[in-house]
Amino acid sequence: MGRAKTYDRDVVTERAMLLFWERGYHATSTRDLTDAMGVNPYSLYAEFGSKEALYAAAIDRYEATVFQGHFGALEASGASIEEIRAVLDFFGDMGIHDVDRRGCLLCNATTELAPSAEQSQLLSARFVRRLNGAFGNALGNARAAGRLSDGASGDGLAALFPSVLLGIFVMARGGVDGAVLRAAADQALAQLEAVVRVGA
Amino acid sequence: MGRAKTYDRDVVTERAMLLFWERGYHATSTRDLTDAMGVNPYSLYAEFGSKEALYAAAIDRYEATVFQGHFGALEASGASIEEIRAVLDFFGDMGIHDVDRRGCLLCNATTELAPSAEQSQLLSARFVRRLNGAFGNALGNARAAGRLSDGASGDGLAALFPSVLLGIFVMARGGVDGAVLRAAADQALAQLEAVVRVGA
DNA sequence: ATTGTAAAAGAGCGATCGCTTGGATATCCA
DNA sequence: TGGATATCCAAGCGATCGCTCTTTTACAAT
Numbered sequence: 001m002g003r004a005k006t007y008d009r010d011v012v013t014e015r016a017m018l019l020f021w022e023r024g025y026h027a028t029s030t031r032d033l034t035d036a037m038g039v040n041p042y043s044l045y046a047e048f049g050s051k052e053a054l055y056a057a058a059i060d061r062y063e064a065t066v067f068q069g070h071f072g073a074l075e076a077s078g079a080s081i082e083e084i085r086a087v088l089d090f091f092g093d094m095g096i097h098d099v100d101r102r103g104c105l106l107c108n109a110t111t112e113l114a115p116s117a118e119q120s121q122l123l124s125a126r127f128v129r130r131l132n133g134a135f136g137n138a139l140g141n142a143r144a145a146g147r148l149s150d151g152a153s154g155d156g157l158a159a160l161f162p163s164v165l166l167g168i169f170v171m172a173r174g175g176v177d178g179a180v181l182r183a184a185a186d187q188a189l190a191q192l193e194a195v196v197r198v199g200a
Numbered sequence: 201m202g203r204a205k206t207y208d209r210d211v212v213t214e215r216a217m218l219l220f221w222e223r224g225y226h227a228t229s230t231r232d233l234t235d236a237m238g239v240n241p242y243s244l245y246a247e248f249g250s251k252e253a254l255y256a257a258a259i260d261r262y263e264a265t266v267f268q269g270h271f272g273a274l275e276a277s278g279a280s281i282e283e284i285r286a287v288l289d290f291f292g293d294m295g296i297h298d299v300d301r302r303g304c305l306l307c308n309a310t311t312e313l314a315p316s317a318e319q320s321q322l323l324s325a326r327f328v329r330r331l332n333g334a335f336g337n338a339l340g341n342a343r344a345a346g347r348l349s350d351g352a353s354g355d356g357l358a359a360l361f362p363s364v365l366l367g368i369f370v371m372a373r374g375g376v377d378g379a380v381l382r383a384a385a386d387q388a389l390a391q392l393e394a395v396v397r398v399g400a
Numbered sequence: 401a402t403t404g405t406a407a408a409a410g411a412g413c414g415a416t417c418g419c420t421t422g423g424a425t426a427t428c429c430a
Numbered sequence: 431t432g433g434a435t436a437t438c439c440a441a442g443c444g445a446t447c448g449c450t451c452t453t454t455t456a457c458a459a460t
Contacts (some may be wrong), residue, residue: 110374114311114374156386160388166366169370172326173310
């Protein structure tokens with residue numbers, strides 16, 4: 001039935017994702033993409049249809065792999081305080097981990113393409129809603145387990161933490177001193193401990 | 201002495217700033233700029249030198265006018281709790297104010313151009329440092345006036361608030377539901393009230 | 401081995417990019 | 431008012447943009 005493809009869709013999508021992540025949408029040319037993906041222009045358009053569709057595929061892959069890897073634990077049925085601590089602590093060290101200053105692809109995509117594509121609004125809203133829901137789930141579990149102090153609902157923190165993380169993503173991409181990111185994360189962690197019942 | 205200019209540098213820089221703010225750097229063509237500025241290509245390059253230099257001029261104007269207008273009060277010698285409340289409350293309504301979803305130009309510039317221009321790192325670092333210093337100034341004044349509770353230094357909040365605001369900027373540009381922005385700002389305000397001595 | 405078929409390869413499409421140039425025009429000084 | 435001079439204006443520069451075509455090549459089914 002004809003010649004077989006010499007590339008793997010997942011592999012080349014991953015490479016495109018990394019390039020978009022590093023440079024952004026407009027600053028990445030199709031020539032850059034074909035070079036990095038090891039695929040010819042014809043194959044790129046036969047496989048994905050357009051640069052914009054390739055970008056969407058890269059975004060989808062990012063959410064299914066990177067985002068899921070970072071926040072999936074918060075969405076689990078057993079997620080609680082420990083998972084929140086781990087996530088906030090991890091991104092407190094983003095200045096160390098993210099040495100090449102890629103930040104977060106979803107955050108970068110939101111700020112670069114917000115006004116033009118109406119679907120990007122859906123993307124951003126879904127992205128933030130998922131972050132919000134992830135923290136809300138973990139905090140809700142903690143509350144149900146009686147691990148939060150009486151007055152605290154956790155809803156406020158479920159709104160605060162995503163915003164803090166977005167700020168950390170921006171600062172990481174901007175090359176801000178890692179100590180500033182660490183301080184922001186530590187303060188968020190302190191707010192968390194303030195509502196956790198002692199000894200729970 | 202030759203013909204006089206038919207445009208005002210401040211006026212055309214303002215127009216360029218608004219266009220960059222709305223669309224970003226790469227998505228704004230020089231044709232778009234000359235149209236919006238009401239200036240010919242020759243005049244644009246005679247006045248600014250390059251698209252990149254015009255962008256820098258727009259950034260400078262943004263910091264001197266918009267950013268200064270929003271955060272200048274926090275940097276004043278008399279700034280205290282009231283100024284912090286006002287700023288956080290204002291951006292809690294950013295979903296209402298920023299109907300055309302421009303977000304923050306400095307935040308957008310940080311995420312779009314971070315990896316390419318090394319000077320953008322300086323820009324982002326300066327931008328965040330100024331935000332940090334502004335909140336630190338107001339919190340320091342409040343502490344010196346004995347308005348913070350004994351244990352609280354305010355340093356943690358001076359790191360937290362800029363991060364929360366950056367998150368709000370991203371969400372506003374992404375078209376996220378205004379209630380989410382409001383909730384993040386309210387929680388930040390709650391953290392502030394938690395360290396303010398009652399009746400002070 | 402032969403043949404049908406789909407992918408690889410690379411030249412190149414029209415359009416637009418940032419930017420420049422030459423002649424027309426308007427303003428300032430003497 | 432008469433040059434001198436700097437700005438305006440439109441046309442268009444080479445380069446690159448996203449994308450497509452034709453030819454060549456290699457795999458799969460017979």
